[in-house]
Amino acid sequence: MNFLKKLNGSGSISNQYLCLDLIRRTLMPLFDPDSGLLIVSGNGESVIDCFEVNSSEPFLSQVSHCLTDLSTRGVALVPKLALDVSCCEVLRLLQLTDNFIVPISYQVPRKAGQDFHADLYPDTVGHTPAMTAEDWWKGENKQVERVSLHPSKRPKPATPSAQETKPKDLPRGKSKEEASSSSSPLSTPSSSADPSRSPSSTSGLSSGFLPSPSQSSRAIHSMLGPSSKFRHIQGAVLHRDTHITNLRGLHLTTPGECDGFCANGQRVAVPLAIAGGQIAVFECVCLKAGDDAKIRVWQIPKGGLTETLTEPECVLRGHTEKIYSIKFHPHASSLLASSSYDLTVRLWNLETGEEVKRLSGHQDQIFGMAWSPDGKLLATVCKDGKVRLYDPRKSTLPIQEGPGPEGHRGARVVWVCDGKYLLVSGFDSRSERQLYLFSAESLASGSVASVPADVSPSTLIPFYDPDTSVLILTGKGDTRVYTYEIVPEAPYFMECSSFHSSEPHKGLCFLPKTECDVRDVEVARAVRLGKTTIEPVAFRVPRVKKEFFQDDVFPETAVWWEASLTAAAWLSGSNGQHRKISLRPKDMTPVSEAPKEAPVKKYLPSSVYLEEKTDEQKKEELLSAMVAKLGNREDPLPQASYEGVDEDEWDD
Template sequence: MNRFKASKLRHTEARLPRREAWTGGLRAGSVSSCGNQVKASCQWVAFSAEPTGVLGIVPLEGKDGGKRTVSQLCCHSDVVTDFDFSPFDQLLLATGSADETVKVWRLPESGQDLPSSAGLTLGPGGGPVDVLQFHPTADGILASGAGKRVTVWDVGQQQPLAALEPHGDQLQSLAWKRDGRLLGTSCKDKKLRIFDPRAGPAASQPLDTRGAPASCSRDLAQIESPGKHPGKASRDTRTTRTPGCSGWAPAIASSPWGSARYAPHCLGFPTPCQGHGAAAPRISWVPARAPARHGDHKARAPPAALRAAGRGRGDSRTATDAASLSLQMREREVKLWDTRKFSGATFTLTLDTSPGAMIPLLDADTGLLVLGGKGENLLYCFEVVPAQPTLTQVTQCLTEGRTRGLAAVPRLALDVMACEVLRVLQLTDTFLVPVSYIVPRKSVQEFHEDLFPDCAGVLPATDAQAWWAGDSQQVGKVSLHPARRPTQTFRSPVIAPVAPSTRLPDDGPADSDRSEGSGYSSPSGSLASPSSAATSLSASTGPSSGFVSSPSQKSLQSILGPSSRFRHAQGAVLHRDTHITNLRGLSLTTPGESDGFCANHQRVALPLLSAGGQIAVLELSKPGRLPDTAVPTIQNGTAVADLCWDPFDPRRLAVAGEDAKIRLWRVPEGGLQDTLREPEAVLQGHTEKIYSIRFHPVAADLLVSSSYDMTVRIWELGAGQEVLCLQGHTDQIFSLAWSPDGRQLATASKDGRLRLYEPRRSPQPQQEGPGPEGGRGARMVWVCGGDFLLVSGFDSRSERRILLYRAQALPDGPLSVLGLDVAPSTLLPFYDEDTGVVFLTGKGDTRVFLYEVTPEPPYFLECNSFTSSDPHKGFVFLRKTACDVREVEFARALRLGQGALEPVAFRVPRVKKEYFQDDIFPPTRVWWEPALGAHTWLAGEDGQQRRADLRPPEMTPVSQAPKEQPARKFVPAAVYLGEKTDEQKKEELLSAMVARLGNRDDPLPQDSFEGVDEAEWD
């Protein structure tokens, strides 16, 4: 390349579109990670969003230029630290999180639904996942970095192919070489490393960014052997005696570094990153030669180069004064390195002085490099010329908002007819702004081949197993010419299509029944177990390949399967006037078998951290701020293990203590005025600490308890004595639940077994079946009228999941299994029998899952989940009478936060709220009134509670609402008048013209003029 030849990109301009083309209404997340925070494929854009564990998903292009609506994908139970799109399958998205897992998702086609769960999960690993990147040539290979380790995964097999040697400190970035043979990393120890994962786990030679290789000052040119076997893969390591170093140094075989087209160029950017130390290098590979004009095959490959940019401690100048000055001034630099000469940078460019972290975006086809600092509004654009080597500034762009993240749009999505050579997406606090880099040309009616050389296509060169076996084929090139551009698409086989459940925007205006808010999010995205995946796939599958037009609503329904009436349910925290605030000294040590606190429609009981097992009782009718002084409490005398209100007596509270006793307390009418020290009754019989207690759902004065002594005891409270004792457990009892009719009792145990008792018939279980794996905990609830049991627990990988059993067929195992996420707390289920919706959340979670449970496949229909801003310590639901049916509120709960008790309302969006929604509110069972007494139930009789209508007297059921008459459409007058012939039209036209001219028989104006007298002519 002629060094004096002017670059064709020297006049490149950065253009910001009008605000109408921006994507607004975002809530960008403040994630403490080194990721770019936003990534793009040819179809979708993903970005970090609020709240925790959520990604925003938005179409890259709006339909017919329309508005792009943002949807939310709830990915993980913790912060999403990094994510990446596959370079081949434009719908394949990998996400990494602080929960130590990597999840791979298949996003839907435009206008379809988000997946209800991730396609697969990798991990959990040895720490929070920091960085992710798909392989550039092979499908199904993903590199992830966590802590000090890098793992190369075979995504399809969900197995690691290679675990590279640990780094000296926190890993901060990684990048595949463009030919897919080498992997470069940067680390907090200020060293850049290059790996050949197929050759071995060790790095070829780490580079200290302060100026020299970590092990020796010898460059790598004598270690490698360029020119031998070009293009051939090698998994062997070559040992070569290196002058100046003791012993033998391992070296990579020549072929990975000797490629004439892609020599080992790498970009490193030592910039600060929140939560990752003062200097966080960012690394990228640079092509071996400058991008040539289309058809130019004479450019020679210069020496391999590595670029690094940074500030502060990342400075690599050797002079002491310069280094200290750079550290004090926080200078940010871009450096160009030759990987065969690691003794020093071949080119250094000082950018500016700023503490912001720098995000690099390199387009290897054009050589354009865009740099933007986090928290800044300036974007630099350079042209990289490795042959010089040098970096030439092309332009810079001042943006309106400050940068949260940057992403480059794939070249196949560029507007080539507008001479757009690069497009960058800037993520700000509330907007996603496209910045187009355009080369001005006189003609925009033709394709400029010199600006758009052939680029890598979307068909992978090989798969994971073939690449690992040594196949190093390169991805085929495709033309960007609109007439020659290939139309085929690729769908990776690593993930089969999954059943979606939350509506995505159709690249246009949002649906009328969609509402936006911070209190709810789209359905969860997490791994489903194999059995649940099979159930979902058998129920509904989405399209697997091709860009096809949207099907009709009927055909789409047949493809997607059934959906829930409550899929758009919204959870919202009620006004602050209803909160009870200034809660202090709450106990955080209640056992996992306890809900943490309990409530009824009048009051709430909260265990306190004070000695003696104190319990605060607060009246829900008296919201507001509690005084700073101590409030009256119940002195239980021993630490609280579990507590429960009597459903039939809102003043009676049962408290299980760690001293194996159950104490019954009666709260005075109107609430506690003084401290209670004497219980109403004490139940004794257990010999070990009590796990949990539950009142009978139908009969009054009956209580059941489970204990460490492996027994379940039923107490008659009127007599204050034990009446039944159930046996058969061999390990800790996690949970117990009465059937809705009170005839049966189900338990879940640490021994992995579910047991079903009929207490009045036998003390031994009537049925046993397999339960959740592991010993971390389980909960259960009866659903679908008592015909099924829903159990929440964990699998062998500590993933939380829910299982559905047929109550009369426990030995047959679960009918369906659905994986949710990875979290330490057990999911606490609450089932609303009127709507069939189950609510699931754990202590310490920020999210409440909602599913409609059906007795037929697919059994679980996912609904919008509720997400809170901070973790809750407990979540308890109230009875139906607490719901505001006028606002279509079908459930109300109390959320115990850090220092406040907040009511949460769950509503269904409806248009005609003036009518009573009788399809949402059937007659409800009055479970707060007993159907019979304890003695009657023990004698063998059963009772049935009455049902009550929730409809206010002044409201009309929506099923009886008058039907609206359809609006009459406009009909042109020609329909009524009929079509006229040409002669009729001509006659009418002439008549109209004559009418405008007036009557032609009228006298002319001059006829009325008077002449002069005859005598005047003389």
């Protein structure tokens, strides 16, 4: 049970107590000596109480009882010079939650925009120190100079030098709505906190004194950094008519090095619970990397399989131990890279069935590898805690290496931001899942940014869409799919909405961009492997004008599923480039060319106007409105013209 001790008139502690609640948590008190307000909150609670400390009975009187949406992890007061005196804000509290910092504003209900209310704002402690630390050690005692909160008398902040970078203050002299609109391109709803109040006996604070969170949690998140236009991306499983159901004999316990399954626009390949190991599919070529250190290649005929293929077209031999992963070259046809437990990466020409390169330098198991977007470099992430970069045509040893994830449970690597950065999903030293971003030009300097994910034993498998810079990750056995927008400068990671499935999935494989329904603003489509089903999942961006083609999220896309040169040409030094196509349907107009709508004039509610007028002005307006209803007072009445009456009748 939490108590607050009351003070007596002399300032000493009396034997009176104030009971707050029955929760055994430590209270965090904050006191403002200017207004005499005491803020009390408990760690882990969703209640914030405000009291006024008085010098006479009652020594402590409750002003408000605020219920917040999220549990409190910490509280702090904003300096008085940052308050908005135009709306009679006397206190502003910052609430720290698990994911957000939420400001809560305490305001006195007075008419905004009037003269400065000096009774609410006595001179407060300034920001200039009264003396140095050496002066205090010598025995001097000086008080910090007090400054006025009047807008015209406030001290001007010091201008920072070109080399200094200071955080910007919150805007002053603006209403909460104006501050929200100036900090975020989109309007945001107000917080749903439900504060309740109790009467106050002070002259400066009336019983209508209420705390109101100035922004919602989502709005504060956007205030603290740039927001992504994909932050509201929505994932949804498509209709059951598109599902493949009643699958039998699936191999659902694949090892960590396997991504689960693979698919393209026409075919899906899944591992079966029979002898033979993992299976991967790339367009019309099927490969199987076996435990016997051999890669078997089948050529699927045009039109699909009509019979069971028992003999591979060719067998690639060279590795001495179990093969870990295989990756096709993004531009060169029939060029394959494979990694093995023999700590080597080998390049194969499928047209000749020969090994053409052998890359070395790894000291432990190779977790993952990825080709650069231009196809020149190959990146690997290894269990020895290193990220390496190879230029296979120039050297068999890494041209760069740097520190990678500390954990040894698994990792994946993918190129992002047009090949400027490497994104690695792995584990930290506490076996918690982490995302790391490395500069491709300087691996030795370590990661430039990292974000934690959660605690789970499975490795996050990344998919990156270069058209939107959206990164989508999930792990085998997970029910959550993470989404981020990756930007080439701070904050680098901009978290978007997550997709949650009803049951754990065994894999998530993304299809070519041509499979997306652009009319429904679908930016990515995947197929999700369950226990007995394969379900398509669409990732859409909510937009209003869906009748227009959203060309800001659908630039021309690269046809990455088609080769641009042969393996022999690449090995001889040539570099290819994918052709690009437009996803815009012929009958849709780009939203950038949509006709501009006339701005709609917004009228404030009548209560705003009525509050700013005196009673006499209200009576005059009401009388004028009644007269206008009856007619114009300057128009003569019919009987004033004496029409229809003889002159003699008026003489009587």
